[in-house]
Amino acid sequence: MTTKANLPTEECATCPVHNAAALHKLGVDMTDFDFVVALAGNPNTGKSTVFNALTGLRQHTGNWPGKTVTRAEGGFEYADSKFKIVDLPGTYSLLATSMDEEVARDFILFGQPDVTIVVVDATRLERNLNLVLQVLEITNRVVVALNLMDEARRHGIQVDERRLARDLGVPVVPMSARQSEGIPELLQAVSEVAKGETVGKPYMVKYDSPELKKAVTQLTSKIEAAYPDLPNARWVALRLLDGDDRIGEALRKGELGDLTYGDIEARSAQLQVIGNQ
Amino acid sequence: MTTQTTSPDDILATAQALRWEVGVDFHEKLMEAMYTDAAQIADRAVIRPEGKQRFDFDRTLDRILTSRVWGFPLMLVLLMIVFWLTISGANVPSAFLANILLDTVHPLLKEFGAMIGMPWWLSGFLFDGMYLATAWVISVMLPPMAIFFPLFTLLEDFGYLPRVAFNLDNMFRKAGAHGKQALSMTMGFGCNAAGVVATRIIDSPRERLIAIITNNFALCNGRWPTQILIASLFVGALVPPALAGMVSAMAVVGIALLGVFLTFLTSRFLSKTWLKGEVSTFSLELPPYRPPRIWQTIYTSVIDRTLIVLWRAITFALPAGAVLWLAANVTIAGSSIAEYLINFLNPFGLLLGLNGVILVAYIVAIPANEIVIPTIMMLTVLVTGVSGVGEGAGVMFELDSGAQTMALFKAGGWTLLTAVNLMLFSLIHNPCSTTIYTIFKETGSKKWTWIASLAPVFMGFAVTFVVAQVWRLIQGIL
Numbered sequence: 001m002t003t004k005a006n007l008p009t010e011e012c013a014t015c016p017v018h019n020a021a022a023l024h025k026l027g028v029d030m031t032d033f034d035f036v037v038a039l040a041g042n043p044n045t046g047k048s049t050v051f052n053a054l055t056g057l058r059q060h061t062g063n064w065p066g067k068t069v070t071r072a073e074g075g076f077e078y079a080d081s082k083f084k085i086v087d088l089p090g091t092y093s094l095l096a097t098s099m100d101e102e103v104a105r106d107f108i109l110f111g112q113p114d115v116t117i118v119v120v121d122a123t124r125l126e127r128n129l130n131l132v133l134q135v136l137e138i139t140n141r142v143v144v145a146l147n148l149m150d151e152a153r154r155h156g157i158q159v160d161e162r163r164l165a166r167d168l169g170v171p172v173v174p175m176s177a178r179q180s181e182g183i184p185e186l187l188q189a190v191s192e193v194a195k196g197e198t199v200g201k202p203y204m205v206k207y208d209s210p211e212l213k214k215a216v217t218q219l220t221s222k223i224e225a226a227y228p229d230l231p232n233a234r235w236v237a238l239r240l241l242d243g244d245d246r247i248g249e250a251l252r253k254g255e256l257g258d259l260t261y262g263d264i265e266a267r268s269a270q271l272q273v274i275g276n277q
Numbered sequence: 278m279t280t281q282t283t284s285p286d287d288i289l290a291t292a293q294a295l296r297w298e299v300g301v302d303f304h305e306k307l308m309e310a311m312y313t314d315a316a317q318i319a320d321r322a323v324i325r326p327e328g329k330q331r332f333d334f335d336r337t338l339d340r341i342l343t344s345r346v347w348g349f350p351l352m353l354v355l356l357m358i359v360f361w362l363t364i365s366g367a368n369v370p371s372a373f374l375a376n377i378l379l380d381t382v383h384p385l386l387k388e389f390g391a392m393i394g395m396p397w398w399l400s401g402f403l404f405d406g407m408y409l410a411t412a413w414v415i416s417v418m419l420p421p422m423a424i425f426f427p428l429f430t431l432l433e434d435f436g437y438l439p440r441v442a443f444n445l446d447n448m449f450r451k452a453g454a455h456g457k458q459a460l461s462m463t464m465g466f467g468c469n470a471a472g473v474v475a476t477r478i479i480d481s482p483r484e485r486l487i488a489i490i491t492n493n494f495a496l497c498n499g500r501w502p503t504q505i506l507i508a509s510l511f512v513g514a515l516v517p518p519a520l521a522g523m524v525s526a527m528a529v530v531g532i533a534l535l536g537v538f539l540t541f542l543t544s545r546f547l548s549k550t551w552l553k554g555e556v557s558t559f560s561l562e563l564p565p566y567r568p569p570r571i572w573q574t575i576y577t578s579v580i581d582r583t584l585i586v587l588w589r590a591i592t593f594a595l596p597a598g599a600v601l602w603l604a605a606n607v608t609i610a611g612s613s614i615a616e617y618l619i620n621f622l623n624p625f626g627l628l629l630g631l632n633g634v635i636l637v638a639y640i641v642a643i644p645a646n647e648i649v650i651p652t653i654m655m656l657t658v659l660v661t662g663v664s665g666v667g668e669g670a671g672v673m674f675e676l677d678s679g680a681q682t683m684a685l686f687k688a689g690g691w692t693l694l695t696a697v698n699l700m701l702f703s704l705i706h707n708p709c710s711t712t713i714y715t716i717f718k719e720t721g722s723k724k725w726t727w728i729a730s731l732a733p734v735f736m737g738f739a740v741t742f743v744v745a746q747v748w749r750l751i752q753g754i755l
Binding site for chain 1 (some may be wrong): 284285286287288289291292295296298299300303304306307310311312314315316318319320321322323324325326565567570
């Protein structure tokens with residue numbers, strides 16, 4: 001992993017002019033990437049617009065939900081690191097009840113992205129947060145892109161992004177991808193999370209009922225004992241209690257044991273497997 | 278820690294046991310907890326505008342665009358405007374391109390061939406076959422696409438498509454299909470292969486299959502030019518010139534609507550017979566209206582759609598032009614292969630109110646609907662032996678004025694019935710080979726791929742047959 005020495009100085013880092021210059025859009029050239037970034041979010045929040053802004057690709061964007069049903073991939077270079085970015089289908093949840101939800105969840109879970117950007121619609125924050133909370137249960141390597149800020153302003157809605165970041169425990173970047181606002185700030189946040197300079201302390205949904213709490217705790221500790229390196233034992237426990245067959249199967253096949261941040265080759269191989277499915 | 282506690286089976290057994298304890302409403306409890314927390318966090322972070330709601334543009338517009346009374350008429354008017362702009366705007370650049378590519382470059386190429394001493398068959402094969410086919414596709418398809426796609430993309434970018442889906446949702450559900458089929462159908466208006474892939478947004482396999490099979494009834498890029506050309510030549514000619522553009526646009530919209538109607542009909546039939554089942558519910562989100570980014574939209578729709586579709590048409594037109602030239606010039610016992618084929622299919626074609634030429638063209642055009650019209654024109658010259666238009670057997674050409682094209686069709690024995698039935702058959706026939714392959718990939722079933730490919734052809738035969746018989750009956754009475 002690169003050290004701080006390679007990064008620009010503090011003053012430079014906050015200057016959008018510098019950052020914009022530091023972004024090299026690599027289009028579909030994804031050779032020798034250092035980090036994998038997943039792009040998740042509800043339908044129609046502008047994921048593809050963010051994707052295009054970062055990669056310089058021109059994936060067709062459209063103002064309607066469900067436009068992206070498969071994954072699109074691209075690359076960019078920022079602060080001396082190469083990033084591979086994967087645009088996932090827009091979903092409201094990660095419960096894998098339909099094909100697009102399954103594609104998104106499998107990637108976040110088994111693809112082990114270094115950073116997951118969750119694009120949320122600033123004008124419909126409450127509903128969008130459901131997905132954010134679900135992603136936070138799987139991984140703490142999350143950046144929330146608070147998109148469509150221009151529309152929020154148009155409707156007179158203000159969002160206190162600092163408060164939101166504090167509550168969620170991960171970086172929140174207000175932006176308007178259509179107007180190319182906030183892209184440099186997003187890149188900076190993504191780069192920091194990827195390099196481990198920012199470590200999220202994600203918010204965990206509180207399950208108040210005592211029997212629920214007891215069951216979750218009991219199963220979680222069992223899973224933690226079996227897989228000490230698993231970053232999301234509690235989430236696995238919740239899925240098993242919810243009767244999620246796919247996760248049970250992954251456990252039986254020993255796939256969950258691999259869910260630790262291994263070396264890049266092993267993960268590339270995993271990405272290939274998911275890509276071929 | 279003992280080894281037993283670490284085995285996956287043990288974890289699963291524990292989970293199974295605990296599931297009894299947490300109760301059947303565990304899932305609801307999870308969701309409830311999540312929604313509560315999400316609401317709390319959002320509430321702390323969002324400051325809503327104080328006082329009275331200002332005039333809400335989106336809501337007012339939605340009230341009109343999705344209203345029971347105005348939703349449908351407005352949808353038709355918007356479609357009409359788009360087609361009218363396309364039809365009336367495409368003429369001039371189309372003639373301009375034809376002038377350059379066909380009247381100027383083609384003779385130059387022929388001259389060049391003669392100069393370097395090319396044998397007649399090579400220059401015929403290259404310049405009269407491959408080059409002309411490609412040039413025709415460019416001059417006829419590029420202008421309407423360059424107008425139609427940006428307009429359509431602007432509507433899409435603005436956020437109108439989900440409103441169309443909203444308006445149609447109820448009708449799809451009544452037909453026993455999924456409301457989201459309205460979205461995959463709308464995608465199909467661009468390209469059926471893309472529409473078939475877009476059905477992935479539909480969760481239930483039953484409803485997804487219905488959406489895949491019926492997607493072919495959404496007129497695609499390859500077929501819009503055929504509809505537009507035939508409508509402006511035959512239907513537009515029925516009225517005074519001032520009204521021609523509008524009436525032609527109405528005819529095209531009429532065919533498109535017939536396609537939507539057939540989508541409902543087929544969906545209903547399938548959901549009552551082989552694909553019975555419950556209609557699933559879903560919530561359709563109406564996204565906010567966004568001011569379309571005009572230049573970006575024009576740029577991306579030209580790059581993404583126009584050029585890609587055009588490229589596809591060209592790659593199919595090149596070999597098709599070559600094959601057609603050969604079919605028209607290789608003779609057995611005094612007649613060319615093409616003539617044998619046309620004469621063989623002619624009786625059946627006439628029964629359907631079409632002719633042998635049109636049927637041969639549809640066989641040639643299985644890889645790409647885009648080349649139907651060039652093929653028809655070339656073959657018509659061949660069988661009628663019209664002199665003075667075109668340049669001889671096996672040459673695909675563009676006639677730069679509508680009147681000349683008409684003269685050619687008339688010489689080929691075309692009537693208004695032929696034109697109407699060609700428009701109908703263009704809507705109702707097998708999907709192109711790309712779409713068929715996509716259907717196979719998406720369904721993984723040979724059976725359903727066969728059904729999706731052949732059912733429309735037979736429906737097309739049935740519809741054109743009935744129209745032809747009724748038409749002739751009425752003509753006989755008059």
